[in-house]
Amino acid sequence: MKTAFTFAEEGLLHDTGPRHPERPDRLRAIRDAFEAAGLKPPRLEAKRASRDDLLRIHTAEHIDTIEESCRSAGHYPDADTVMMEASWDAALLAAGSAIGACEAVLDGAFDSAFNAMRPPGHHAERDHAMGFCLFNNVAIAAKWLTDARGLSRVAILDWDVHHGNGTQHSLYDDPSVYYISLHQFPHYPGTGRAEERGEANTNLNIPMAPGVSAELWLEAIETVVVPTLETFDPEILLISCGFDAHKNDPLSDQNLTTDDFAEMTRRIKGIAGGRIVSLLEGGYDTQALGESSVAHFRALQE
Numbered sequence: 625m626k627t628a629f630t631f632a633e634e635g636l637l638h639d640t641g642p643r644h645p646e647r648p649d650r651l652r653a654i655r656d657a658f659e660a661a662g663l664k665p666p667r668l669e670a671k672r673a674s675r676d677d678l679l680r681i682h683t684a685e686h687i688d689t690i691e692e693s694c695r696s697a698g699h700y701p702d703a704d705t706v707m708m709e710a711s712w713d714a715a716l717l718a719a720g721s722a723i724g725a726c727e728a729v730l731d732g733a734f735d736s737a738f739n740a741m742r743p744p745g746h747h748a749e750r751d752h753a754m755g756f757c758l759f760n761n762v763a764i765a766a767k768w769l770t771d772a773r774g775l776s777r778v779a780i781l782d783w784d785v786h787h788g789n790g791t792q793h794s795l796y797d798d799p800s801v802y803y804i805s806l807h808q809f810p811h812y813p814g815t816g817r818a819e820e821r822g823e824a825n826t827n828l829n830i831p832m833a834p835g836v837s838a839e840l841w842l843e844a845i846e847t848v849v850v851p852t853l854e855t856f857d858p859e860i861l862l863i864s865c866g867f868d869a870h871k872n873d874p875l876s877d878q879n880l881t882t883d884d885f886a887e888m889t890r891r892i893k894g895i896a897g898g899r900i901v902s903l904l905e906g907g908y909d910t911q912a913l914g915e916s917s918v919a920h921f922r923a924l925q926e
């Protein structure tokens with residue numbers, strides 16, 4: 625399989641400080657792990673989202689507030705979400721490159737793609753930033769696919785250990801986008817109950833109790849995620865690809881190994897004819913993040 629990789633130096637300039645979990649070292653760890661593994665994937669050039677791209681999900685007020693907060697390095701009313709001047713460009717590139725990867729896969733230039741970009745996106749709501757996320761990259765890409773490219777069935781699989789509240793809320797009643805999330809529950813951000821199904825039953829939460837086995841995640845993929853997605857029959861599958869369900873992750877209490885991320889990837893590869901665009905979300909143990917990214921990428925490539 626031909627799998628593209630997107631990485632931009634600008635992602636390193638969104639400097640949240642050395643003690644922030646969502647820090648530039650995350651991307652360095654992925655870049656270094658790819659190098660150490662001898663992986664030299666074809667690169668897709670990062671591109672910036674336009675204002676119209678952002679407006680498919682976010683309010684104009686939110687976009688203006690984020691731009692202003694970045695320019696002034698001002699205090700945004702979410703203690704977790706740090707911004708400085710270079711954050712604006714990094715955020716536009718993370719969102720725009722999500723669209724760029726979808727375009728490359730949709731047009732057949734690549735079978736699949738993995739974007740190692742930050743800031744992440746799945747906690748960003750229509751009208752506010754939260755949980756390290758400024759713009760909701762995956763939701764913006766999904767809306768581009770349906771509204772700009774006319775797709776009628778787009779799926780998002782979110783296996784970041786946190787629930788993607790922003791993605792769920794932005795697409796909750798949209799029958800053309802099926803959102804499935806596996807996440808630790810109870811946990812940040814507090815949303816993601818199984819009974820939250822959406823107007824058209826196109827929202828599916830699979831909560832995992834703290835400390836459960838990796839086998840339970842793999843079983844859920846096999847017995848719930850794959851059959852559900854096969855029935856929905858998406859034209860493309862987006863992955864909100866957090867690696868923070870890894871057993872070494874400091875922000876969660878799950879037990880996945882690096883190999884489990886490869887195995888989850890293999891199990892969903894038959895969906896959408898293998899047209900998969902995977903977007904980095906969380907993952908805060910840099911060694912686990914780098915190694916899991918390599919394992920995930922290799923499984924996409926196989």
Ligand SMILES: [Zn+2]
Nearest residue numbers: 784786866906
């Ligand atoms: Zn997360």
